[in-house]
Amino acid sequence: MEIILSIVLIFMIIGALFALHARDLLSALISCGIVGYGLVICFLLLKAPDLAIVQIVVETITLIIMIAVVLDSTRHELKKTAIERKWKSLINSKALVNVLITVIIGIVLLYSFRLAITHLNPFGEHTLRMSEAYLYGGADKTGSANLVTGILFDFRGYDTFGEATILFTAAIGVLTVLRIKGRK
Amino acid sequence: MTLFILCFVLFLVGLYGVLTRKNIIKIFIGLSFMEFSTFLFLVLIGYIEGGIAPIISKNITNPVYVDPLPQAMVLTAIVIALAANSMLLAIAIKIYKKYGTFDIRKISNLKG
Amino acid sequence: MKGMSSIVKKTTQLLSGMIFLYGIYIITHGHLTPGGGFAGGTIIAASLIILVLAFGSDELTMVKRKEGSSVTESLAILAFLLFASLALIIGTNIFFHNYLPEGIIGNLISAGVIPLYNILVGIEVAAALFTIILAFIIYKEEISK
Known part of the structure; x- marks a missing residue:
């Protein structure tokens, strides 16, 4: 797997x-x-x-x-001239410094990510904490066979409501931004 | 552990795209890569080896289910990402109409 | 925006209804099988979008449809809020309480109010996505004139 x-x-x-x-x-x-x-x-x-x-x-x-x-x-x-500029900047001595900075930042970010996930369980051995109540009591409490839908609309109903509000706001925003003719 | 690292590498690729590209559409593509890697990381945490999808069935005895909570959270996040992306594209197409280019170096009227 | 060739038009005409029915199936069986309001809503929106893309568009009819879908979206989210706050009036003091009887797990009519929430969220998502696409298409029409 x-x-x-x-x-x-x-x-x-x-x-x-x-x-x-x-x-x-x-x-x-x-x-x-x-x-x-x-x-x-x-x-x-x-x-x-x-x-x-x-x-x-x-x-x-x-x-x-x-x-x-x-x-x-x-x-x-x-630009078509982007290739020329790339070759010119490779010859330039600044390019080496840029590549070095990028590699150093990447290594630092990866190392800190490695430190951050040391207390996480390895892949495939997740321990259930909060979800145990959802898994073994959720079907009897909500009556829904699909547990994801049960969590989405019953235990975490506020989340779904906020999500629907965000979708509504985005549709209104797109209508407002793309309007050319004003209303008379 | 390698899977988590690979997932973070995908996030770093998106960050690189956002920081170095000059085209607005390319910046938008980089943002969507960062979104994808975050979704994948959340679902990877909740996976249990040998588990089945969290749908209750009477026929299976002693079932092991994968964690349904991250899946429910990611399900709302995907639709929110679609709404935010369409908003971003609307602003990009307006910028193209006003300036005639997607190049962020040419869009200088925002300077105070 | 001009329409496509007649082969594409005929195929789209035949397929779009089936995709629409599949979306309705995904929504109504959301509490039994994988799926639910979000997935079914996006599928219904896709079945409407391919019709618009294949048959082309005329600006005046598009504006009317945009207003219709925008009103539908607003009504769906209002009904969602009303269903949720109905639990405050009936007995229990909990927002989003499941006040209908649960029934037997695995039946189509079970799980209390969850299927109703699924249907309302499906209508809301489909109308919102269709509104966004129509806004882009109307903008292209007005630019090209």
Whole structure:
């Protein structure tokens, strides 16, 4: 299980790196889709079918919106002269300092992350604390066979209500930002 | 443990994209990578080896379920991320209409 | 925005209803099988979006539809709040209390108010996503003129 997940994750990282360096914005968006659909496979392997259904549809709708935005404007990356500037700056002595700073910051962040997860259980040996009450009493209390829905709408109802409010606010915000004609 | 490290590497890739790219769409793609890695990390914590999906069934004796609480939290977070992303794209398309470019170095009217 | 070719139009016409029904199935069985209001709502929104993308759009009809879906979204979230605060009036003093009888685990009509919440959240999510997409399409129409 761990090996398959690692392979999917490495594939996702390669797709992410390609998406950030693509010359064409359309191919960048399609490689962004690699990462999103790889996440769906991870959710299915981790026994979370609810999340997989939501993520596969949400990723498709996000891609539709992004492609609609990009097709209206310039598809190409910013400057043709970017390659020349890259070669020029490689010769420049500043480039070495920049790469060194990036590597040092990456190593420091990884080391602090390693320190932060030392008290976490290793993968696959999670101990239930709060969730034990949800798992063994939740079905009798709510009457719902799907425990995720039971938690979402009964024990954590405030969360769902706040989420619905945020979605409402975002729709109102998009309508306000994209309005051209004023109301008479 | 390697899975957690790989998940954090995906987060670092998104951070690198946000900090170094000059195109607004690329910055947005980097932000979405950071969101994805956070979702994956939360679900990875709740996994139990040999567990089944948290749906109660009478036929299975002595079941071991994976933790349903992180899944419920991530389910709301995914839809919120979609709403926030569409808001960001609306602002990006307005910026393109006003300045004619996605380049953040050319958008200088925000200087005080 | 212009529509696509007639093959795409016919296929979309045949498929869209089935996708819509699948979304309704996901919503109503949300407390028994994987799925629920969020997943079903996004699927219903997708079934409406492919119709708009295949058949093209005319600005005047789109504006009317946008107002309709925006009103639907507001009504759904209001009904959600009313259902939740109804628990305050009936006996118990708990917001979001499950006041209907629970029934047998595994039946379609069970779990108290959870299926009703599922249906309302599904309507809300579908209307919100469709409103966002329509806002983008109307903006493109107005820009291209």
